[in-house]
Amino acid sequence: MVTQKVTEILNRMLTLQADEITGAARYERSGSRKAYRAGHYERDLTLKGRENGGEGAQAQGAVFESAVIERYRRREESVEEALIDMYLAGVSTRRVDDISQALWGERMPSQTLSDQLKKVYAQIDQWRERPLSQSYPYVFMDGVWHKRSWGGAVENVSVLVAIGIGMDGHREVIGVAEGMEEDTQSWRSFVSSLISRGLTGVRMVTGDRCAGLVSAIGELLPEARYQRCMVHFMRNVLARVSPRHTRWAGDALKAIFAMESREAALAKAETVATEMEARKLKEAARCLREGIGETTTYLLADYPREHRRRLRTNNMIERLNREIRRRTRVVGAFPDGRSALMLISARIRYVTGND
Incomplete structure (x- = not known):
């Protein structure tokens, strides 16, 4: 029941944002329309609880970008952060993949984890090169x-x-x-x-x-x-x-x-x-x-x-x-x-x- 309700809420939020981007509701005739709907596609989004389905709208004449679900994102950010934390805490990439499968029913290949770590590495470089603002006796x-x-x-x-x-x-x-x-x-x-x-x-x-x-x-x-x-x-x-x-x-x-x-x-x-x-x-x-x-x-x-x-x-x-x-x-x-x-610094x- 919870999964169903979360899915309904996500789809409703996506629909409302599609209305805002196109300038008109579905099937509405409006002279102030900015773009036209062009169907939708199914997307699975892994959340903290489990995998949920969502309908990402497609628009003709405009790029559909939602604040609800980032473009091309298939996992909630907290899920990815949890997997990265496991890796930095000492879990190997193979074990991260196994744990992801056990917790969320979806595997996370090592290459995907490596791509996500690149964002962390950029932050690490900033931390390593930060100015030292005080004296150190x-x-x-x-x-x-x-x-x-x-x-x-x-x-x-x-x-x-x-x-x-x-x-x-x-x-x-x-x-x-x-x-x-x-x-x-x-x-x-x-x-x-x-x-x-x-x-x-x-x-x-x-x-x-x-x-x-x-x-x-x-x-x-x-x-x-x-x-x-x-x-x-x-x-x-x-x-x-x-x-x-x-x-x-x-x-x-x-x-x-x-x-x-x-x-x-x-x-x-x-x-x-x-x-x-x-x-x-x-x-x-x-x-x-x-x-x-x-x-x-x-x-x-x-x-x-x-x-x-x-x-x-x-x-x-x-x-x-x-x-x-x-x-x-x-x-x-x-x-x-x-x-x-990078790994030692992280x-x-x-x-x-x-x-």
Whole structure:
């Protein structure tokens, strides 16, 4: 009964709009007529509830365009939005097709879904290239690796992501771009694009130990200091520790980063490195001495004590990367860089709720 009534209402609305376009009702003789009716055609329109039938009027001498049902549209917009949301949430195109069949009794081929996603991708490009309207004292950067077809082979390439903490205290994804192999040129191009969009006021950049990133920050953001991710640094040191000393080394490293000042942390690190050498862990001691300076930047007096715990790791962006990888694993290998960049950007917007 509901389906019948919805169909009757739709057809009545289409008839009234046809009267408005032609300038006369059906079978009415009028000198002010603008066009003539030329029959109608049947169209199925998929709504939230199920498929409904509609009669689209045809006019001779004018193009019939209705606000009720867009020209050539066969699905209600909310249905298409629901399918796109499923795709961005991690459902493969094949599963979207199956779910569409189960819910609405109509299949949605992958090509149709791809055509609909092009509209979303246009919005994503606008979001990626939007001007940055405020200062971002703290910025976190990292690369998300994925598989991509390249010259007939499948290789690992990256997409670079940056999260900024604005003066209002809120975090925001401020940059997403192709990074290829995360070399110096890729990072330089990425940071340059952020600056051209209005990135200012950066006091600290937190990231993993990537030579290209460190070089780009020193060249393009000379007023910002670099903070090496504490978690990644500890993993690098512990990778050089034998299993017999792993627990001791882990506790010793935690003690270093529990210090209240940078001077105390550096002194503690030297004590731990000396003890490592005594335990014949020379490689671990060398790694600790080389990296402890850039890993304790957050302890400088320039940074408020209440900010330090969040600044010393890249966990903020790592959590986002896990959500991205959860989606890219469904795809496997991307056919090109554009498709990878768009899907990852769409996933970031979906997860973070950015407009």
